[in-house]
Amino acid sequence: MKKKILKWLIIALVLFSLFFLLFLIFTLPQVPEDISQLSLTNPTSFYADNGELITSLTDRQMVQISQISENFQKAIVAVEDDGFYNHHGISKRGLLRALLRDLRHLRIVEGGSSITQQVAKNLFLTFDQNFSRKFKEMLLAIQIEQQFSKEEILQAYCNQICFGPGIYGVENAAQTYLGKHADELNLAESAFLANLPRSPSNYNPYKNFELAKKRQEIVLNRMVAVNFISEEEKTAALAQQLNLRNLNLMWGKSNYFISYARSLVAENFGRNVVDYGGVKIYTTLDTRLQTIANEAVKTGLARLDKLLGLADYQKATLAEQQNYPQAALVAIEPKTGKVKALVGGRDFGSSEFNRAIQNNRLPGSSFKPVIYLTAIDKGRYHPATIVEDTPVTFGKGKNAWQPQNYDHKYDGQMILKRGLMESKNVISAKLIADVGPDKVVETAKKLGITSKLEPDLSLSLGTYGISPLEMAAAYSVFANEGIYFQPSVVKLVENNVGRPLLENRVRSKRVFDAQTIYLLVDMMTGVLEDGTAKSARALGFDRRAAGKTGTTNDYRDAWFIGFTPQLVTAVWVGFDDNRPLRTANGAGITGASGALPIWIAFMNAALKGQRYQEFPIPPGIVFENVDECTGEVVTSTTDAFLRVALRYGTSH
Secondary structure: OHHHHHHHHHHHHHHHHHHHHHHHHHOOOOOOOOHHHHHOOOOOEEEOOOOOEEEEOOOEOOOOHHHOOHHHHHHHHHHHOOOOOOOOOOOHHHHHHHHHHHHHHOOOOOOOOOHHHHHHHHHOOOOOOOHHHHHHHHHHHHHHHHHOOHHHHHHHHHHHOEEEOOEEOHHHHHHHHHOOOHHHOOHHHHHHHHOHHHOOOOOOOOOOHHHHHHHHHHHHHHHHHOOOOOHHHHHHHHHOOOOOOOOOOOOOOOHHHHHHHHHHHHHHHOHHHHHHOOOEEEEOOOHHHHHHHHHHHHHHHHHHHHHOOOOOHHHOOHHHHOOOOEEEEEEEEOOOOEEEEEEOOOOOOOOOOOOOOOOOEOOHHHHHHHHHHHHHHOOOOOOOOEEEEOOOOEOOHHHOEOOOOOOOOOOEEEEHHHHHHOOOHHHHHHHHHHHOHHHHHHHHHHOOOOOOOOOOHHHHHOOOOEOHHHHHHHHHHHHOOOEEEOOEOEEEEEOOOOOEEEEOOOOEEEOOOHHHHHHHHHHHHHHHHHOOOOHHHHOOOOOOOEEEEEEOHHHOEEEEEEEOOOOEEEEEEEOOOOOOOEOOOOOEOOHHHHHHHHHHHHHHHHOOOOOOOOOOOOOOEEEEEEOOOOOOEOOOOOOOOEEEEEEOOOOO
16 A cells, blocks of 8 residues: 555656646747847846936947957856856756755755856846746756857857946956957956956955955966966966056946945845846936036035145046045935935946945034934923033043034033034033933934944934935935935836836835924024025025034044925035045035035035925924023014024923
8 A cells, every 4th residue: 555655656746747847848938049139138227217218237249259368268167167168058066066055055045057057047037046947047058058059158158247337248348447359358357357247346356456356366276277277377367467447437427326226126136137137127316416416526526626635536547546535415305205316426437335325424413403303302402492502521530521612612501503503512412411312312213314323422423424325314304394204216126028026115204293393494594594504605505495514523524414395415525544634734624615515516406497495384383583692582683683493382
């Protein structure tokens, strides 16, 4: 009986396996008659918020195998699939190694793909990491090997692989990195380029030349190991100097934005989907605002270069350019949370590091509105509350801390609004000591700040790193009457047949009541009217706006984050290595002198033609003219006063 059951189980297993195999075979994509088509299928495209095509990842220049240096052919085979000329589509050794790793992790963590299998990937509509798709890929690889010669397969592979953002195919890579054609590559250059597809971002020679050079040696060692070159040839190649040329800017004016959007999609679906999947990625980008943002940053940094005594950036060598200041700009539509423009640095070609996203720099005084909001929200303060701008010491002995005002001057009694307008460090420190650092951290989280903040008094001076995107998103709550929208960059992702893969639904949440927010916003308008950013008016910005400057210790970071009802924009300026921003005569660059001019240039152009708007005043808000030193209501227009917004019924 047991033998009979076992017999039927075996028959059932065989039938199931045959059925599964037939299913896989009949669902295989069709291999085209011309293998070069494999290099061109499924271009991934990015679209702006209005549906306009921004860019396609299809900047390939097709070349014949005879137009590809034999040095490169050997290098890429050595590093990717040294048994390429001996197998029939599947690398048994690579497959076994990958299978052992996959079984150990119970999922696909290593593909073990041969060059032919990697060529076959372009035939798939999806790049799901599962064993079914992997098996189909193997079947296709065998079919491709039967249909095409090794030279044709290698040609297709060399024309399709990615060497960096928007850089596809060896001809494009040779021109972009070395200023040559693919048939002109010598051994040193070939080994240098052949390693890039392994990790185009990490091994980018413009970002980390030394690492790229070490990887070149690994490729050359591999070529020696498989008898493609001799030890003497390897030594000569390593000694040869590599002359890099600047990267071509493949993405026009939206390099940093596209790079960020691309990474977000890759987090969900993997890099293969973005590189080869033919997906359509619909973003929130406004191409007009992005163009304006690029120009504002470029002009602002050129002005800053002169102040710092630096020569024309465009005439500097690649090594010299690393010693120039950088900037980041993020513009968000507060009513939707859409990121409309994003600049992550002055030159994507020389540095792909996205300072708008990846660069958590100290916000300095631009963090103070978070503290003031906490104080008002807890009911302990209002804009006319009297505070003491006098020296104070927290703690005792070695733990004693005495915050200092920027100008080391103290003005005694003043109302809270004036304290924010003048960015008094002492007042900010007293506020956080009163309401509690933990409460300030809670407020920051409500505003969407996810960077790590420790609940200590130094928060009053903005001593924990926050990205420009986070700061722009937090200020969007101020511009949107207390409603937080999670900042969005990607709206929709479709596969190459138009089926939605990802839809980013707008998410909003009221995190503070409208009255509380308006009290803060009214205080922040004073920053531009008669505070640390009052130079905005002299520089030609005349719209109703609110914002805050930020300057960190020893002038290492300069910020301005400001907003109108329509648009929130954060600007950061500084050196990548955290050096102080000082002019040729030693004067420090502040948020008002370094970041504010960029903000004004962007906002003036971005809002041109739009009607002037006031911030909506919620019910229950009244305005009073109060004495700045006593907080008392002033009835005579001849007296010195400051107009403040208050909740109805607020007692002085």
